[in-house]
Amino acid sequence: MLKFAANLTFMFTEVPFLERFAMAREAGFRYVEFHNPYPFCEDIGAVRAAADAAGVRIVHFNLPGGDWDAGERGIAVLPDRQDEFRRGLAQTITTAQRLGCLQLNCPLGYPDAKTSPAVQHQTLVGNLRHAAQATQDAGILLLVEPLNPITHPGYPLVNTSQALALLDAVAHANLMIQHDFYQMQRSEGELTETLRRHQDRIGFIQLADNPGRHEPGSGEINYRHLFAELQRLAFDKLVSLEYSPRTSTLDSLGWVEEYGLTLGP
Ligand SMILES: O=C(O)[C@@H](O)C(=O)CO
Numbered sequence: 001m002l003k004f005a006a007n008l009t010f011m012f013t014e015v016p017f018l019e020r021f022a023m024a025r026e027a028g029f030r031y032v033e034f035h036n037p038y039p040f041c042e043d044i045g046a047v048r049a050a051a052d053a054a055g056v057r058i059v060h061f062n063l064p065g066g067d068w069d070a071g072e073r074g075i076a077v078l079p080d081r082q083d084e085f086r087r088g089l090a091q092t093i094t095t096a097q098r099l100g101c102l103q104l105n106c107p108l109g110y111p112d113a114k115t116s117p118a119v120q121h122q123t124l125v126g127n128l129r130h131a132a133q134a135t136q137d138a139g140i141l142l143l144v145e146p147l148n149p150i151t152h153p154g155y156p157l158v159n160t161s162q163a164l165a166l167l168d169a170v171a172h173a174n175l176m177i178q179h180d181f182y183q184m185q186r187s188e189g190e191l192t193e194t195l196r197r198h199q200d201r202i203g204f205i206q207l208a209d210n211p212g213r214h215e216p217g218s219g220e221i222n223y224r225h226l227f228a229e230l231q232r233l234a235f236d237k238l239v240s241l242e243y244s245p246r247t248s249t250l251d252s253l254g255w256v257e258e259y260g261l262t263l264g265p
């Protein structure tokens, strides 16, 4: 049985952040994720209390992404931000432990023009190796997510083969791929074959349809087929709904029954 999570940055935005946990549970979810708790709530104890009261597990969020509003998407590639990266990592691991969170995604960041590609790669590999060990010591899985180059031009990780090469370079068992069907549809297609070939290195799946980044069935991706494939493969890691509902979140969940699924154990 597939295990679905709701991304509370995208879903249940009809209500304030702390109320989304209960609404997700009422809709049938047992797992939730979000990009980052801090813009919504500085009080991490209140976030944990909201999840516990609702009866949902927080499974995933992102390491600090730098100045997100200014367009930064991480700092792990930037040699002159290495201290900031490692401080943010340590603080985020503490936050994740307080939230009982199982996984963290590491946004990599955009390369700067002043540093050579070789130095940036070396910085990235060093930071990820350090982060993979620190998260492993805390019992947390570390993930890297390729993003599509259409909305993220210049991002250093835009397809699965680059992600596999990065995992090989880091060479740490606690680093896996965050495989987002929406991002990979826009980057490379080949969704079924990539899943079949690399499922052992995929630690987490996210999804949305394309175009629009809405619910399954709203666009060009054949999710009925992909869910059947995930079940055939007995995929037992989490599958998160990182989509923006076309209308209301509850109305956007019609595909679950239509495809003969449930939101999970
Ligand atoms: O796909 C996305 O946009 C997210 O998973 C994310 O975390 C962006 O950094």
Ligand SMILES: [Mg+2]
Residues within 6 Å of the ligand: 145, 180, 183, 206, 242
């Ligand atoms: Mg994603």
